[in-house]
Amino acid sequence: MTIAALRRLQMPGLAKMERVIVSMQDPDMGIKMRNQRLLITVIPHAMTGNDIVEWLIQKYSISEEESLHLGNLLVKHGYIYPLKDPRSLVLRADDSPYRFQTPYFWTSSKWPATELDYAIYLAKKNIRKQGDLIDHEKDNYNLLHKRINHTWDFVVMQAREQLRAAKQRRKGDRIVIDCQEQAYWLVNRPPPGALNVLEHGPERRNCHISRVQLPENTDYYKREIECCRKAMGRTRVKSSICLEGYIKFNEQYVPHDPIMSGCLPSNPWITDDTTYWAMNAPTVMTPTKLRVERWGFGFSELLGDTLGRRQLLEFLKKEFSAENLSFWEACEELRYGEQARIADIVDSIYQQFLAPGATRWVNIDSKTMERTLEGIKTPHRYVMDDAQMHIYMLMKKDSYPRFLKSELYRSLLAEAIMPPETKKRVFPFMRKQRHSSPSPALLLPTGEPEVKAEDQSKVVAVPMES
Amino acid sequence: MATEGLHENETLASLKGEAESLKGRLEEERAKLHDVELHQVAERVEALGQFVMKTRRTLKGHGNKVLCMDWCKDKRRIVSSSQDGKVIVWDSFTTNKEHAVTMPCTWVMACAYAPSGCAIACGGLDNKCSVYPLTFDKNENMAAKKKSVAMHTNYLSACSFTNSDMQILTASGDGTCALWDVESGQLLQSFHGHGADVLCLDLAPSETGNTFVSGGCDKKAMVWDMRSGQCIQSFETHESDINSVRYYPSGDAFASGSDDATCRLYDLRADREVAIYSKESIIFGASSVDFSLSGRLLFGGYNDYTINVWDVLKGSRVSILFGHENRVSTLRVSPDGTAFCSGSWDHTLRIWA
Numbered sequence: 001m002t003i004a005a006l007r008r009l010q011m012p013g014l015a016k017m018e019r020v021i022v023s024m025q026d027p028d029m030g031i032k033m034r035n036q037r038l039l040i041t042v043i044p045h046a047m048t049g050n051d052i053v054e055w056l057i058q059k060y061s062i063s064e065e066e067s068l069h070l071g072n073l074l075v076k077h078g079y080i081y082p083l084k085d086p087r088s089l090v091l092r093a094d095d096s097p098y099r100f101q102t103p104y105f106w107t108s109s110k111w112p113a114t115e116l117d118y119a120i121y122l123a124k125k126n127i128r129k130q131g132d133l134i135d136h137e138k139d140n141y142n143l144l145h146k147r148i149n150h151t152w153d154f155v156v157m158q159a160r161e162q163l164r165a166a167k168q169r170r171k172g173d174r175i176v177i178d179c180q181e182q183a184y185w186l187v188n189r190p191p192p193g194a195l196n197v198l199e200h201g202p203e204r205r206n207c208h209i210s211r212v213q214l215p216e217n218t219d220y221y222k223r224e225i226e227c228c229r230k231a232m233g234r235t236r237v238k239s240s241i242c243l244e245g246y247i248k249f250n251e252q253y254v255p256h257d258p259i260m261s262g263c264l265p266s267n268p269w270i271t272d273d274t275t276y277w278a279m280n281a282p283t284v285m286t287p288t289k290l291r292v293e294r295w296g297f298g299f300s301e302l303l304g305d306t307l308g309r310r311q312l313l314e315f316l317k318k319e320f321s322a323e324n325l326s327f328w329e330a331c332e333e334l335r336y337g338e339q340a341r342i343a344d345i346v347d348s349i350y351q352q353f354l355a356p357g358a359t360r361w362v363n364i365d366s367k368t369m370e371r372t373l374e375g376i377k378t379p380h381r382y383v384m385d386d387a388q389m390h391i392y393m394l395m396k397k398d399s400y401p402r403f404l405k406s407e408l409y410r411s412l413l414a415e416a417i418m419p420p421e422t423k424k425r426v427f428p429f430m431r432k433q434r435h436s437s438p439s440p441a442l443l444l445p446t447g448e449p450e451v452k453a454e455d456q457s458k459v460v461a462v463p464m465e466s
Numbered sequence: 467m468a469t470e471g472l473h474e475n476e477t478l479a480s481l482k483g484e485a486e487s488l489k490g491r492l493e494e495e496r497a498k499l500h501d502v503e504l505h506q507v508a509e510r511v512e513a514l515g516q517f518v519m520k521t522r523r524t525l526k527g528h529g530n531k532v533l534c535m536d537w538c539k540d541k542r543r544i545v546s547s548s549q550d551g552k553v554i555v556w557d558s559f560t561t562n563k564e565h566a567v568t569m570p571c572t573w574v575m576a577c578a579y580a581p582s583g584c585a586i587a588c589g590g591l592d593n594k595c596s597v598y599p600l601t602f603d604k605n606e607n608m609a610a611k612k613k614s615v616a617m618h619t620n621y622l623s624a625c626s627f628t629n630s631d632m633q634i635l636t637a638s639g640d641g642t643c644a645l646w647d648v649e650s651g652q653l654l655q656s657f658h659g660h661g662a663d664v665l666c667l668d669l670a671p672s673e674t675g676n677t678f679v680s681g682g683c684d685k686k687a688m689v690w691d692m693r694s695g696q697c698i699q700s701f702e703t704h705e706s707d708i709n710s711v712r713y714y715p716s717g718d719a720f721a722s723g724s725d726d727a728t729c730r731l732y733d734l735r736a737d738r739e740v741a742i743y744s745k746e747s748i749i750f751g752a753s754s755v756d757f758s759l760s761g762r763l764l765f766g767g768y769n770d771y772t773i774n775v776w777d778v779l780k781g782s783r784v785s786i787l788f789g790h791e792n793r794v795s796t797l798r799v800s801p802d803g804t805a806f807c808s809g810s811w812d813h814t815l816r817i818w819a
Contacts, residue, residue: 012706012725013750013769020749060747066786070747073770195792199811201533202573202591202621204639204663204683204707221481223659227697228488232495234699237735239500242718243507245735246779249716250511250762257760258804259519259819268542268559269522269805269819277541280802300673335676336630339647339654381654382693392674434560440540440583441600 011200014077014108021079024055025100031055036097038083041172046083046099049092068093076197078107081183083175089186099176105184107198113188116151119144121185123159136191252297256290264288266422272434279419282306289416296404299396311412315403316395323360324391324399327353331388335381346379354387364390489702496738504731504741508779514762517775517785522805523817525556527563532809533590534796538579541802545586546815547574553588555600558807558817565600567608576624580631587615587634589622595636597648616646623665628692635678635692637664643680645692657690659697666710672717679720681708687722687732701732703739710754714778715761721778723752729766729776743776745783754796759803767794767808773818789816 024030036046049071056067071091074080075098082088083097091098103109122141126133133141145152166174190196254260258267268274279288287307295302295311302308309325316322330353334345353362354372364372368386375383403409530550537544542559551572555565571592578587580597589595595616598608616622620639627634628645633654637643643657643664662683670677676692687708689699706725713720719733719740727748731741743764750769757764763784764776773787773794792811799806805819 013727016727016749056747060745062747063786065788066747069770069772069788070749073749202575202639204665218478218481220661221478221485223697224485225481225488227659227700228485228492231492231699231737232488234737236496236499236737239733239736239738239740240502240507242733242736243502243504243740245716245718246504246714246761247507247511250760250779253715253760254762256803257758257762258802259758259799259806260760260762263804267804267819269817274559276804277802303673332629336628336633338632338649339652340650385693389674436557436560436562437540437542439543439557439564439600439602440538441585442602 011107011198017074017077017079018106018108021074021100023059024052036083038097038175041175043083043097043099043172043176046097048095049098050094052080052091052098053093064093076187076195078105078183078187081179083179086179086182087186089183099179101183102180105180107187110184111188113185115144115148116155118185118189119148119152119155120158120162121181123155124163127159127163134191140189256294264419264421271422273422274435274437275419275422279417283310286415286417287412289413289418292409292412292416295409299400302400302403311408312395312399312403315406315408316399318408319399319402321399323353323362324395326360327362328388328391328395331384331391334384335388337381339381342381343379346376346383349384350376362387362391363394496736499736500738504779505781508781511779513780514777514784519775519785519787519818521789521816522819523558523561525558525561525815525817526813527554527556528552528813528815530813531792531811532795532813532815533573533575534577534588535798535807535809535815536577536579536586537798537800537807538583539581539801540583541800541804543579543583544807544815545577545579545588546796546809547577547588547590548813549573553577553586553598555586556815558815565608567598567612569596573621576622576636578625578627578634580627581629582631585631587625587627589616589625589636591621593618593620593622593638593640595622595625595634595646597634613648613651615648615651616644617651618642618644620663623663624667626667626669628669635667635669637667637680639663641682643667643678643690655692655695657695657697659688659690659700660684660686663707665707668711668713668720670717671713671715675717679711679713681711681722681724683707685724687711687720689720689734699734699737701739703730704728706751709751712756715757715759721755721757721764723755723766725751725769727751727768729755729764731764731778741778741781743774743781743783745774748774753794754798754808756797756799756806758799758806765797765799765806767797767810769793771810771812773797773808787818790814 031047031051033045033047035042035044052071053064053067056070057064068091075089075091079101080098081101083099122137126141187197263276265275266273268276280291283306295308302312313322313325316325330349337345352358352360364387368390372387528548530548532546532548535544535546542557544558545555547553549572551569551574553567553569553574554563556563571590574588574590576589585597585599587595587597594614597613597615599611601608615634616636618638618640622636622638624637625634632648634646634648641660641662641664644653645655647654660682664680664682667678667680677689678692679687679689681687685702685704687701688697691698704724704726708722708724710723711720718735719731721729721731723729727750728742728744729752730739733740752766752768754767755764762778764778766774768774771790771792774783775785777784790810790812794808794810796809797806805817807815807817809815
């Protein structure tokens with residue numbers, strides 16, 4: 001793999017960026033370049049910052065803000081450089097002159113930047129400025145002088161030679177070459193504190209240090225084939241049916257989506273008023289209308305809400321099937337419980353719900369009961385799965401529809417509150433004081449503090465440790 | 467023996483060929499039932515109006531790149547981790563820092579809040595996932611009660627608690643995912659199938675199911691059965707590493723964000739990709755994605771420092787949010803959907819609403 005190809009693999013954005021740059025230079029559809037005047041010198045094949053922004057707006061149908069952002073990325077990655085004020089890789093949307101970087105200096109071609117090249121560059125600068133380098137360049141120069149001291153004669157010789165050759169060129173060319181080089185080094189050796197666009201995260205795909213089976217192994221392909229074969233036999237649903245599902249889901253849930261539809265009385269993040277959270281706390285006296293409505297969207301919504309589950313329990317008690325919910329909860333405890341306690345939990349479930357004459361005996365079909373009783377002889381985390389599913393489906397298909405039609409649910413809906421919208425603040429600068437809330441880590445595992453409808457939070461001392 | 471080696475290579479090549487051809491046939495099967503596009507079905511849905519979201523809080527305190535964050539179930543606390551090993555718990559509403567711990571490794575790429583709110587998990591270049599109980603006792607050092615749970619053979623890229631504080635699911639650069647018992651550190655199940663680093667995972671929001679999805683450097687998104695360790699479904703349409711996966715709120719689909727600068731939506735019942743969210747002007751990869759509560763909006767944090775907001779149904783971009791000064795590395799919508807949090811290499815976290 002070539003260096004450029006490797007670079008593109010590691011920074012996938014570069015290839016795309018280069019395509020943009022190439023189309024920007026297209027003779028027909030690209031930016032119209034012309035001579036730009038830099039004080040008294042004329043630089044050919046240049047464009048203004050405005051040209052760049054305008055072209056991007058036209059080409060991609062984006063706003064000026066986005067165009068400026070994208071243009072700035074092109075400049076920061078060194079694909080376009082400024083002629084005026086070349087030390088700052090920034091795109092200005094005015095008549096500041098810019099030029100396309102020569103492909104020789106592209107981030108993907110000339111990488112990685114070598115210490116030797118950097119030393120020669122700094123040496124040239126040092127000679128030209130007669131020792132007056134800026135801070136970080138001075139530091140780097142001294143560092144390199146120490147590190148590659150054995151080739152320093154070569155460095156200085158190269159620097160002198162390049163300077164001599166440059167003197168023979170026209171002023172315009174000299175300026176361009178200087179700017180090109182400067183831009184390249186600003187990208188590859190950014191000053192401390194400046195944005196380093198070449199920074200990347202930890203290396204990926206260095207799996208040679210781990211011993212996992214990866215695509216050089218027959219087992220990997222055997223697994224893929226197995227997975228594919230199973231997938232071939234899968235039942236699929238027509239797209240038209242699946243996609244309808246999104247439309248329905250969207251209709252149902254958008255009114256409940258605070259970002260889409262706002263929330264009453266107000267979004268705490270916007271107004272600093274936490275009433276919304278207080279009113280929707282896990283256990284409030286009176287839930288909101290939206291919340292109670294949501295319990296009707298599906299069984300998992302009812303079950304997943306602390307208050308909803310409590311109401312379900314009340315309802316099931318009336319129907320003398322409360323043990324179903326308790327059994328389901330006990331099974332959840334098993335599935336997500338501590339490994340060491342599995343045998344105990346299984347036994348406890350058996351004693352409470354499955355043993356003949358158990359106080360809270362659950363009504364499971366005989367086949368499932370038989371399988372489960374056999375399974376608990378060698379208890380494991382998933383031993384109750386079948387029984388749990390059976391009871392879950394029972395509640396979902398049988399109890400839940402009745403719950404929704406019940407007097408209990410109807411009165412909950414009727415009594416549910418609809419908070420009024422907070423009037424918009426007249427004086428935007430009068431910010432409400434933001435109070436802390438008790439951390440869940442402070443709560444005892446046995447209970448939760450009662451939350452009233454008004455915000456009852458108090459400021460909590462916050463020890464900082466590192 | 468030389469002949470044995472030859473046999474091994476032939477088998478490898480023929481297996482690879484068989485896998486490729488099967489994958490091709492699978493795509494053909496999948497295409498047979500694809501009778502309409504999502505944006506066509508969505509034509510009758512009302513278009514979204516003006517979209518305004520602003521930074522409402524900026525959390526400053528990390529001295530280095532923020533790599534990951536997660537919300538607490540209380541809808542206002544978050545945990546965040548960074549390149550220099552610092553893990554901080556914030557009350558993002560007041561912007562107060564409540565806990566901080568320094569990990570013995572750099573690049574803490576994964577962190578998660580326990581469902582109870584009483585502990586956090588994190589890990590990165592140490593190849594482990596550790597659990598820290600949160601304590602307010604001034605005399606106690608958080609690091610003292612640390613529990614080392616997961617052990618991988620390469621970096622930890624993602625972690626998540628399941629429905630309780632007692633199990634953790636991890637994804638690693640060693641190409642595997644694994645389920646662990648927190649108390650004992652015992653490996654409960656491992657998931658093999660990715661051909662390269664696994665970069666992300668998300669648990670399915672189902673009351674009955676026991677599945678999760680993972681994405682990796684092999685460009686595959688894979689859905690797993692947590693109980694058996696088997697891969698249930700696999701999707702391979704991205705052109706580069708998949709950095710982030712997130713379930714659609716109904717659990718019937720999931721979105722992915724990739725270095726190929728696109729986000730995609732995969733439907734699990736149709737068993738195929740059903741939407742691509744991309745724009746020619748978006749050049750850099752999406753590092754992190756999440757849905758709004760209703761699933762109508764998909765927020766994507768990108769490596770070009772921006773956040774793009776997509777209309778999931780119509781496939782168009784609703785808005786682009788500027789503000790961060792370096793890559794957006796992590797993005798999560800709050801548990802009640804009132805806001806989302808973004809973390810960036812510019813050392814800050816922002817809450818948007």
